[in-house]
Amino acid sequence: MSSNSKKILILAGDGIGPEVMGEVKRTLGWFEKRRGSGFETEDGLVGGCSFDKHGVPLTDETMQKAIDADAVLLGAVGGPKWDNLPFKDKPERGLLRLRKDMELFANLRPALVFDALAEASSLKTELVKGLDIMIVRELTGGVYFGSPRGIETLPNGERRGINTQVYTTSEIQRVARVAFELARKRGNKLCSVEKANVMESGVLWREEVQKLGDTEYKDVQLSHMYADNCAMQLVRQPKQFDVIVTDNLFGDLLSDCAAMLTGSLGMLPSASLGAADKGGKRKALYEPVHGSAPDIAGQGKANPLACLLSLSMMLRYSFDQGEDADLLEKAANNVVAKGFRTGDIMAPGCTLVGTKEMGDEILKELDRLAA
């Protein structure tokens, strides 16, 4: 594979995944036709749809394709249909395997408020207007992956469930480096979050991040915060943060809490990055923050913007097409500012549109901006 290849594996997944991915594909087509981006795309299955067809939430073959791709675009996985499957067959296991086998250790979760949508937040508008936080969540370690794990039956007939929270120096350092680098390109502030007051893994986390700050990133303003306090501070005064770095479990809750602060979950993209290879290229997976929304799946109502903004992150981080990324983000901003809204971000006086109409408006706006 040449370093100029742009091989994209598209995993639309379950629920609304295929619908929103449809708009992404049309937009990819626009970039091919109008901007000469030479993408090579292929489709694959992940989650419940893969289980239904192959009996596993992700096949070895698809896993290998993801590893070979330059970037993976994912829709969403899961739904009530698969809720009672055994643990190893659950749709989420497919997503977790992708992250694990691609070694995507850094999950970038922007919490960003579009001006036109600031009113949509459950927080008072002045607290979120202009909000721009980047949460970097460690994604391949910690308690979601540690061993031993499982449920065992004790001699007295009781059952015991076990999971193991574990982090090593290098796991902490590599994700902290991504966060320090991002901070340098943003407001130069990094807040590291753990529970060092009650967990040894948190003590290690704090010490290793501080050590990096003291040696390689003296120019970045580093602070530390306990995870429960961070949950409070996000609600109290979210704009105090620039970049947050935290572990897998705390990052799961805190990034979702921050996402909801924006009031527009249907707008939020994410990127998951691995280590850089010799050419500086990182394995990468891009996906919207929202889930598979089984309640509205197949109805053409889903908001495709989060998936489209994930495409924008892909253009920026995987293919160095910053200008194209800017163009797509600008188009999304403009379409929303003009009042086009899917149900999830609908507001009085705005125009309610479906998934496909929203995609149409994006393409029209891209045409206008590129004219």
Added chain:
Amino acid sequence: MSSNSKKILILAGDGIGPEVMGEVKRTLGWFEKRRGSGFETEDGLVGGCSFDKHGVPLTDETMQKAIDADAVLLGAVGGPKWDNLPFKDKPERGLLRLRKDMELFANLRPALVFDALAEASSLKTELVKGLDIMIVRELTGGVYFGSPRGIETLPNGERRGINTQVYTTSEIQRVARVAFELARKRGNKLCSVEKANVMESGVLWREEVQKLGDTEYKDVQLSHMYADNCAMQLVRQPKQFDVIVTDNLFGDLLSDCAAMLTGSLGMLPSASLGAADKGGKRKALYEPVHGSAPDIAGQGKANPLACLLSLSMMLRYSFDQGEDADLLEKAANNVVAKGFRTGDIMAPGCTLVGTKEMGDEILKELDRLAA
């Protein structure tokens, strides 16, 4: 100790603890004098102040006194002075030992909004006005206590930090029972929260809670939610919840998040309960949600209401003095409605008061209400 004894161990702790506890003592005095409550109080040390005097954050002697008491009232522990102590000496270890050795497995965290303070929330007023959630957090199990734990050095020179998340059937059942019982006395709705999609300990949690619901509490409306979604839902629409039951770590973050939603952390009490003895009496510890606030300690500025409302929970849950508890809560409500405010809940047009003046107003209001 007779079953009518009212032996209270008072552990004021660090930072603003002693100040707010001073007002609690005056109020206890009021109940003794005016309502004939025969309390027997004793003071003890916990946290940094205990470490400074005895070299440990809690002595065996004080631990025994706590076990022998009918109720323990605690102020707050911790502060920057003790932040760099070895793990076992940290102030928080004293508090954790109290919870562990008294087997206080159920932490009751009301998130309640006083009408006069609804505007103080960072959330839009209509989303929090009348908010009344009860979060029941498991407090003696899970990843803050599980073994193995610690930091080890690996052969390659790296370090590894480990903690263990572990729950047994009976640990889950006993805290779930407290939550089901509370739900019955409230809105009859219980939401159980875990990460069953990625953690086996969460699978066990969900199964055991559901089993209890199916057998002993069929009348209670039971639902399940993933912890990250719960963090979002608390921010989006907190009034959807009545009682939430969750594990130690998730409860730590979610109860603090819910507390901050109220906008008035200085108002929130908590109770931690153990198993009922033959006489139906539970070991119990009552403490405000706020921390030791070292930045304002010793300045007479701290809000004593959370500690006073903790006293009210003590009257209700440990001494069956529901009427007295109502009286104290009513007094707190009235004083705030009249516009008396410490700095943390100050609002335009209100009267700024210090810790002692707030205590004075509570006593005056109690006099008025009891007249």
